Amino acid sequence: MEENSKIIIETQSLTKKYDGAIALDNLDLQVKQGEIFGFLGHNGAGKTTTVNILTTLLAPTSGSATICGFDIMRENMQVKKCIGYLPENVKFYDNLTAFENLEYFAKLSGVQNPKEKISEVLEFIEFTGIENKKLGEFSKGMRQRIGIAQAIIHEPKVLFLDEPTSGLDPMGIKKLREVILKLKHEKQMTIFMNTHLLSEVAKVCTTIGVLNHGKLIYKETLENMLKRFSDENSLEDIYFAIGE
Amino acid sequence: MSSITTIAIQEVKVLFRERVFFLLLGIFIVMTLVSLSIGLIATTTTTSIYNASVEFLQKSGANNIPSNPLSALPALTNFRNVIVYIFLIGSLLAIVMGHRSFIRERKSGVLSLLLTRPISPKTLFLGKMFGICLALLSIIGVTFAVSVVSSLLLPFQHLVLDDILRLFIFYALSFFYLLFFAVLGLLFAIKTRSESLALFIPVCIWVGISFVLPGLVSGQTPTALLNPVTMSQIAPAGTFFALMQQYLGPISIGWHYTSFSSQLLGNSLQAVQTNIGGILWENINKTATLLFAVVICLGLCFYLIRSYTVGEGDIYE
Amino acid sequence: MSNIAKIWAVATKEYTDALKNKVFLVFLFFLLFLISVSIVVASFDFESKVAVYQNALIKLKQSGQVVENLSEPQFFPLQLLRGAIEYLEIIGAILAIVLGYLSIAREKGNNTLQLILTRPISRLSFYIGKFLGNALLLISVSGIVFVGITFVVEVIGKTILTGPQLFRILLTGGFTIIYLLIFFSISALLSILMKSLPNALIVSFVIWILFVLIIPQIGDTMDPDNQVPGGLFNSLHIEKANQLLILEKFSRYEKTRDSLEQTSLAKHYERLAFALLGIKDTYNGKSLGFIFHDKIGDVWWISLASIFFGIAGGAVFVKKQMLWKEE
Numbered sequence: 001m002e003e004n005s006k007i008i009i010e011t012q013s014l015t016k017k018y019d020g021a022i023a024l025d026n027l028d029l030q031v032k033q034g035e036i037f038g039f040l041g042h043n044g045a046g047k048t049t050t051v052n053i054l055t056t057l058l059a060p061t062s063g064s065a066t067i068c069g070f071d072i073m074r075e076n077m078q079v080k081k082c083i084g085y086l087p088e089n090v091k092f093y094d095n096l097t098a099f100e101n102l103e104y105f106a107k108l109s110g111v112q113n114p115k116e117k118i119s120e121v122l123e124f125i126e127f128t129g130i131e132n133k134k135l136g137e138f139s140k141g142m143r144q145r146i147g148i149a150q151a152i153i154h155e156p157k158v159l160f161l162d163e164p165t166s167g168l169d170p171m172g173i174k175k176l177r178e179v180i181l182k183l184k185h186e187k188q189m190t191i192f193m194n195t196h197l198l199s200e201v202a203k204v205c206t207t208i209g210v211l212n213h214g215k216l217i218y219k220e221t222l223e224n225m226l227k228r229f230s231d232e233n234s235l236e237d238i239y240f241a242i243g244e
Numbered sequence: 245m246s247s248i249t250t251i252a253i254q255e256v257k258v259l260f261r262e263r264v265f266f267l268l269l270g271i272f273i274v275m276t277l278v279s280l281s282i283g284l285i286a287t288t289t290t291t292s293i294y295n296a297s298v299e300f301l302q303k304s305g306a307n308n309i310p311s312n313p314l315s316a317l318p319a320l321t322n323f324r325n326v327i328v329y330i331f332l333i334g335s336l337l338a339i340v341m342g343h344r345s346f347i348r349e350r351k352s353g354v355l356s357l358l359l360t361r362p363i364s365p366k367t368l369f370l371g372k373m374f375g376i377c378l379a380l381l382s383i384i385g386v387t388f389a390v391s392v393v394s395s396l397l398l399p400f401q402h403l404v405l406d407d408i409l410r411l412f413i414f415y416a417l418s419f420f421y422l423l424f425f426a427v428l429g430l431l432f433a434i435k436t437r438s439e440s441l442a443l444f445i446p447v448c449i450w451v452g453i454s455f456v457l458p459g460l461v462s463g464q465t466p467t468a469l470l471n472p473v474t475m476s477q478i479a480p481a482g483t484f485f486a487l488m489q490q491y492l493g494p495i496s497i498g499w500h501y502t503s504f505s506s507q508l509l510g511n512s513l514q515a516v517q518t519n520i521g522g523i524l525w526e527n528i529n530k531t532a533t534l535l536f537a538v539v540i541c542l543g544l545c546f547y548l549i550r551s552y553t554v555g556e557g558d559i560y561e
Numbered sequence: 562m563s564n565i566a567k568i569w570a571v572a573t574k575e576y577t578d579a580l581k582n583k584v585f586l587v588f589l590f591f592l593l594f595l596i597s598v599s600i601v602v603a604s605f606d607f608e609s610k611v612a613v614y615q616n617a618l619i620k621l622k623q624s625g626q627v628v629e630n631l632s633e634p635q636f637f638p639l640q641l642l643r644g645a646i647e648y649l650e651i652i653g654a655i656l657a658i659v660l661g662y663l664s665i666a667r668e669k670g671n672n673t674l675q676l677i678l679t680r681p682i683s684r685l686s687f688y689i690g691k692f693l694g695n696a697l698l699l700i701s702v703s704g705i706v707f708v709g710i711t712f713v714v715e716v717i718g719k720t721i722l723t724g725p726q727l728f729r730i731l732l733t734g735g736f737t738i739i740y741l742l743i744f745f746s747i748s749a750l751l752s753i754l755m756k757s758l759p760n761a762l763i764v765s766f767v768i769w770i771l772f773v774l775i776i777p778q779i780g781d782t783m784d785p786d787n788q789v790p791g792g793l794f795n796s797l798h799i800e801k802a803n804q805l806l807i808l809e810k811f812s813r814y815e816k817t818r819d820s821l822e823q824t825s826l827a828k829h830y831e832r833l834a835f836a837l838l839g840i841k842d843t844y845n846g847k848s849l850g851f852i853f854h855d856k857i858g859d860v861w862w863i864s865l866a867s868i869f870f871g872i873a874g875g876a877v878f879v880k881k882q883m884l885w886k887e888e
Contacts, residue, residue, distance in 0.1 A: 057554040080362040090353030095261035108361040482609035
């Protein structure tokens with residue numbers, strides 16, 4: 001691992017083009033270990049593209065990125081070992097139980113003792129007693145919690161969440177927030193979160209980045225941002241001010 | 245346990261839970277029993293008609309009446325309709341199986357989760373293929389067992405060891421034929437973003453392999469190709485058909501499957517009189533073509549999955 | 562806007578949407594290609610029969626034998642359409658299934674049904690518009706196919722079809738549309754009823770295989786004359802009249818076989834089309850009156866089935882509270 005191990009996610013001139021259209025434009029980004037990084041931007045800004053590239057699902061057109069010191073292109077297996085990922089709206093295998101779904105993902109992540117690990121993770125996220133229920137019977141909020149469980153079962157150093165609060169009710173959002181904060185404080189996990197929900201950003205994130213048409217136009221810790229834009233009344237106003 | 249085995253077992257487990265496996269198995273067993281029933285009924289009735297015809301001819305004073313053409317054919321011929329059912333239904337269901345295997349993961353969003361695990365896309369593909377092979381082998385194996393057992397239970401459907409061996413080879417051949425279509429379904433599920441197009445294209449190819457190529461090579465109409473008695477008839481003479489046989493014959497795997505299977509199941513007197521070794525030797529090029537087709541499809545899948553990228557269209561159609 | 566105008570608006574949209582759909586176009590061109598190929602193959606088959614006849618004639622003359630008993634193969638241009646009719650029966654049905662599926666999938670998958678039905682148009686009018694649009698599409702497809710067939714037959718057969726022959730082709734085209742509408746309605750019905758659209762498509766294909774391929778195949782396989790290559794009675798040199806005499810004793814078997822075939826709408830269409838075009842020798846050269854009298858059962862079967870499934874599709878569409886967005 002490199003000496004600047006405090007930086008756990010780093011991109012350099014990361015670019016992605018689709019048929020000539022630029023989805024991501026020379027993104028230079030650094031996320032420090034232990035941060036909860038909130039990635040904001042309008043629809044189609046390139047947030048999901050960024051996450052897809054960093055999680056090795058998509059190859060960039062140019063540029064580079066490292067996660068936990070491993071290059072996403074040349075050392076992608078190493079990268080996968082240290083990341084967890086929860087995409088938006090994942091449904092899992094409806095006809096299998098929660099336990100069976102988690103066991104499958106645990107095994108593929110190389111977890112040695114899946115059964116114990118599953119119990120441990122479900123207790124951590126306070127979601128026990130549902131192991132033998134089929135996923136088809138789960139509500140959206142329950143699926144999301146299973147989604148978190150599969151993402152952290154192998155104890156990754158970095159967790160990528162793509163619109164994790166999408167479609168959740170207020171209780172679901174609250175529970176998710178609690179899990180995210182618990183992961184930061186108890187597991188020292190770095191969390192990279194795509195989101196539209198500014199209220200959650202304010203309650204959870206330590207650092208914020210704003211993407212606009214593929215370009216990173218703003219990055220700051222939440223604390224500094226609130227000081228800088230102290231004239232604005234709300235985070236929403238700050239967001240619009242940044243966009244201007 | 246290796247990742248490939250984990251994925252393969254998961255594939256079979258999901259097929260079980262979705263009841264797809266049992267549905268396919270049920271269909272194959274029904275096809276076998278229906279074929280046997282129809283074969284027996286048709287053979288018995290035709291023999292009765294033959295006897296009635298002989299009686300009529302004798303009364304009319306006819307001499308040199310040909311012997312019953314069906315009497316020389318073995319009991320195995322009662323299974324010949326299975327060739328048509330596997331050729332039609334089996335192959336189409338195999339496409340659906342291969343198609344669903346990949347589309348299921350794409351639609352549910354699980355594909356993103358799998359590809360962010362420390363497994364390569366190739367491992368994922370191999371695991372899926374292994375799972376599909378396991379499922380198909382089980383279905384074919386059980387169907388073979390049902391064929392043998394149902395024959396043993398019927399006193400007039402007496403199978404000898406040679407017949408059982410022919411039946412075994414037929415089902416082994418059918419496994420590879422079905423595997424080709426399962427891989428075809430998987431191939432287009434990987435290649436095509438649209439779920440319905442990913443099903444329609446292999447169905448088009450299936451129509452081409454099942455009807456068009458055999459039709460061009462044999463000169464037969466689509467419905468004639470579905471009659472196990474006439475399906476392997478030699479093409480009419482002429483330059484056109486000679487050219488078709490020369491250039492299209494080698495790649496007409498549907499034609500190879502049905503003609504090889506017809507010989508195995510003793511569809512003609514000549515086939516009955518040729519021993520298994522002889523039939524296998526005569527059809528070695530057909531077997532090789534079929535296996536080659538499977539390998540090509542697998543190779544294409546390998547190539548596509550290597551560079552597969554998850555896109556936004558992978559969650560919703 | 563009057564109700565008829567609204568129905569027409571839905572119908573025209575349905576028509577143009579289908580023409581822009583890649584899947585539909587793939588199947589359409591595939592069908593046209595297959596039909597052309599089948600006519601070409603049939604003509605080559607006929608040429609080879611003529612060549613065999615001529616060779617046999619030469620050999621007989623050379624050996625000084627009597628040639629009067631040898632009958633020259635007669636050319637009836639419409640008989641070249643046997644393969645084309647079978648492809649329409651088989652592949653045309655798939656095309657109709659694709660149309661029925663797409664017609665409903667388009668609305669179900671895109672969430673547009675809510676937008677449409679909150680407009681002042683009834684569900685029934687909307688369905689009638691969809692049905693009409695697809696019926697017009699099938700008429701266009703049928704038109705292209707049969708005009709194409711006529712052209713190919715005239716070119717390959719080196720003949721100009723007469724007025725009565727053209728009329729028979731037109732009638733066959735009409736019944737083809739009625740037949741295809743059956744499969745369109747079944748596919749649309751299943752797409753409305755079933756929660757999962759891909760499953761609806763698979764069930765439609767299974768129904769297609771069963772009623773278009775398997776049941777006719779079983780009927781064909783059970784035909785005693787098909788148990789032996791060339792025919793059992795031919796191998797015993799028994800004439801047609803005597804064949805019927807012998808088969809009288811097996812009428813129950815024949816009735817069972819026939820009843821099974823009756824369940825296949827494809828078989829009804831095939832019998833009717835073969836009779837109209839003179840593909841089946843028994844009807845070759847017979848008047849339309851004779852044919853309709855003999856085949857009235859087939860006409861009723863496919864007409865009533867088409868009406869039944871068309872109405873069923875509409876009724877279900879009106880009643881069923883469909884999931885707006887497929888899960």
